Amino acid sequence: MIIDNRQKDKILAAYFAATNLSDAAAVFEAFVHRMHREGKYDRLKHWWDDMNALRTIRAAEHHIRSLPPETEPSSDPIEKLGVGKNGRVQFMEEPIGAIYSYYRTVLPQETQIKIAYDSLIERFMGFLQRKKYAIRLSENQLAYVLFVPDIDFQLIDEWQRFLEFVYSAEELYKSFTLFVNNWRLSNRKGGILGYVRFPSVTEDMRRWQAAFYIATLRRRVLKPDKRGEPDTDNRRTKKREDMTQILSKLHEQLQHQDLKLSFDRAEKLSRQFNTLGSSQVRNAKAEQQIRDIMVEPLHILTCPIAPLDKIKRASTREAGDRIVGKRQTYCYGCGNSFSPNERKQNFKGNLSANSFVFYAPSQRLQSGTGEERPSVCPDCLTVAFASPIKLVTGTIIVQLSTDEDSHSLSIEKYLRMLTLGELNLIAGRYLLINCPEFIDKHGGLIFVSKEIGVKQYALWRIAQILPVEALNNMYFTLFVDESEIQLETRHIVWLSHLSESFLSRITLKDHKNKNRLNAPLNQAIRLIQKDEVISAIHRLATAKPTEAKQLGDWSYSEKRGLEELREKHCELLEKSSNGDKQMMKQAEFYRHVAALTGLTYAYCDYVRGELRGKENVDTVQREVKKLIEKVVNPSFFNYEAADVLPGTRATMYCNDDNYFCYAQAKRLLEDTLKLDLSDREGRTDKGQESLTIFFDDILNAYAAISQKYYKKAQQRKLSYQLKLNLHAKFASLFNQKGD
Ligand SMILES: [Zn+2]
Structure with missing residues (x-):
């Protein structure tokens, strides 16, 4: 068996978590020292976190703190690790555990039962990590390779212990009781199910x-x-x-x-x-x-993963198909055969599909007529019982995943730490999100998701539920009916920022006290989906007070948040491009918009400053708006500004609400126009960085950028985005009431 160094690190991490460290202090310290030195300590800590190995983490951090600076690690313990052909692992000539390969024996096709099995196996993996210090060396959709620091490890024993945990009163309260208390299982309106019965395992x-x-x-x-x-x-x-x-x-x-x-x-x-x-x-x-x-006697639930030699191929066929033999039936959920009559002696309930197993259970059989329900084996029924993730009306199911290299906590653990509220349930990597928002339509209430689209609603809800710092490096798959849709993480991140600044709600009360859709927010969500962040900001910055929080002179944190969003807009386009040239170009385009915003904003703000106090609010607003309209042409812009200003000079300030546009403008002047800015830089009394600019800079910047966007449509888009940006930046001025 060949394993790489990263897997060896994992093996040692698991070994030290399971070992009495006082017996292995020197090698432990050498290992921690080397991981720390190579910048891999965060990763190591993440593995130990998954194992709940707090004692090991404390010992490691104590050692790191006490390390004299610049000491060389002593010899690397990884050299003393050996793996035999049979997967047995030796460390310093002692057997310390073994590598085990397990294969999934059940591969359901239908979404709901597939999720039930996936989340059960994921929870089992988490259980093995916590209880046995097991660590996953690799995995895919069919197989798992684990190292377990235990030479007598028996999967089946642990599976029994795991079942006691998953089917314990506390866990079932979370997965079963909360679920039936909150969601109507029948997809028919006000519907009632027939008997739903499950073979009990505990x-x-x-x-x-x-x-x-x-x-x-x-x-x-x-x-x-x-x-x-x-x-x-x-x-x-x-x-x-x-x-x-x-x-x-x-x-x-x-x-x-x-x-x-x-x-x-x-x-x-x-x-x-x-x-x-x-x-x-x-x-x-x-x-x-x-x-x-x-x-009824207790049912023994078969472990859905097994070593290769234990897999019975003969009895399995493609799931989702059914053949009834003389005494055998194939389960529509997992594809395994079983004998219903034999089972009937132990279990009196129906061995057929119900809403726990499938979404719309009576419409499964292609050959079936009317209400005939497909057969389902006792295992699938029991697995379905423990999964709270169901495709019922009024919920959204999302699967979360991360890069293998991501140093954040494991997803299951992370989700458990979040206070998601009772109405959002988790199982393994799946999140069931409640959709509590309705609007009045045609005299009745309908789910908002029906009105704006499930994908749009899912983006919005995830942005509401998960904290923005958790979103980076996560991937989201949305399950709708029987299909899976990838959601773009960047859209969720942008929506999260947008929602922090504007505090918009997706539904509003109208004058008749009826729920209606927040149309500007709906439009903003769709703009975000098209990567049009500036337009989305503008849409909400110009919305009514009931639709979005109004920006005022005092809205420091909101304006700072929006500037961060402008920055994130470009950054995440670049990050998501993955070499896609079109997306990189888009990111560059928005950096240019930001640069021109920085330059023109300085003049617009100067004009506002000059007029404020001398003129009434209406005039100030009108003059600034007039100037913004002129950004389509730099000469017109300068001409208009010169009308109000005493000279051709203005100052850009690197304020919190402008730092990104400032930096982009400065970069343009330095890198593209090759200007020496050293004698133009300054600092305000408050220590704020500032830069003097001239009308000529505006002319030159436009000239340089226009070369890149020579097509009419591109130029129109550039000046349009520039205008929207400036309008949003002056929203607090335009929101002021005139005399
Ligand atoms: Zn089955």
């Missing part, structure tokens, strides 16, 4: 399922007799007594003391389901369901 899962049906039953019994009319007190008391009686009858029918205790706990848990949670399923035979759930 006692906790059994109790949650029973609790779900107890809650459903209670709701049926306590329901008011007539719609809308509350029961009388007597009636209500009678119903409560009925319910108590039903429960004690169920209790009596259970044979063993253990079961009775378990039932009592389920009854307590049933209080955790709210009105929606207890009205998701049909309830005519709830008592029978509860009895069955309580006595």
Whole structure:
């Protein structure tokens, strides 16, 4: 087995996390020293973070702090690492663990069940990292290669422990209870599902399922007799007594003391389901369901990854297809064959698709007619139960991924740390985002995503939910119905900045107190999608106060935020270009717009300063607007400015709200026009950098830039973007009320 140095580093990281460091202090320190020296300590810390190896991190950081400067690392412990043919790893002649390759045995095609398996395996990997200090050496969609610092590692034992964790009361509360309490599972309006039953893999899962049906039953019994009319007190008391009686009858029918205790706990848990949670399923035979759930034997869920020699090929066929043999059925979810009759002895529920497994479960079979539902094996049902990521109306599913080289925390861990609020659920690398925004249309409420487009809405919502510093180096895939759409990270980053400055909401109340769409924001989102950031800023900077926060003279942080956005606009175009010439050109174009903005802004601002105090607000606004209109032609611009100003000179200031345009203008003067600026630079009393410019600079800058954009359309676009930029920069002036 051949492994590279990076993988060797990973192996040592895992080994030290699992080892008593006092026995290996010298080699540990040499390893940490070398990683630190090579600038790889952040990466190392990230691996240890994933393992929750806090003790190891503390020891490493203590060592780094105590290192005398400029000491050479002693001999590199990586030299003492050897890997045998069988994957056994030796370190300093001792066996320290082994490299294991596992393959996915289940490869579903349908989005929802695919996500359920993906997120379960991802959680299992996270579990192995935390509990066994396992580290992933490589992975792809079919296989995982792990190093585990344990010579007796048994995957199946850990899988059993993992199931106890995933199907524990706490985890199921997050994945199952919260889910049914918040989202209607049936995609039909106000719809109710048939029985949804799942083979239980733990006692906790059994109790949650029973609790779900107890809650459903209670709701049926306590329901008011007539719609809308509350029961009388007597009636209500009678119903409560009925319910108590039903429960004690169920209790009596259970044979063993253990079961009775378990039932009592389920009854307590049933209080955790709210009105929606207890009205998701049909309830005519709830008592029978509860009895069955309580006595069914536990199901053994097969691990969906296995070593190569354990994979049974014979029984697998392409998932999504079905053949019914004499006694065998193929599962529509995973493609594995199973025997429904044999299973029936242990599990009384339906072995067929429901909304937990597939989106629109009854429309799956190509050959099927009407409501016939495809067969689904017990494993797929159980896996679907633990996944809160479902394609239900009113939610968006996004998968997050990062570069392998990214030094940020692992995604699962990161998502768990975020306070996403109860209504956004996570599982592995998947994020289920709630879409709580509606607008009034045709006398009813519709989801905003229906109106503006799911992709547009997803970009906006992610920008709202995730902090902007987390977005860099992340990639987003949106799941809509059965298709996957890549989202551009730069669009989300830009929207995040935009939203910080303007605090816009996607819906507004109109004068009749109805929800309506915030049209300027909708337009801004679409402009961002076309990489037109300046236009998007302008759209919101000129929106009404109800649509976007108005910029005023005091809006320092907002204006600073917008200048950062102008900078990020160019930077992220360059970063995303990946050698694409068209995109690099676009970035350069916007840097030129910024440079001309810097130069012309200085004159516009000077004109404003000259007139302020002498003239009323209306006149100041009119004169500045007039000057901005002239930026299409540098001679006209200078001519117009000369009308108000005493000379041909102005000063650019490198303020917070102008630093990017300032830097671009300065670069243009120095690098393109080859001017010596040393005697023009200065500092204000406050220490702010400044630069003196002249009318000639404007003429020369335009001349130099026009050479690059000789086509009419390009020139028009240049002056249009320049105007929008200046208008947005003077928004606080234009927002002032005249006398
Ligand atoms: Zn299956």
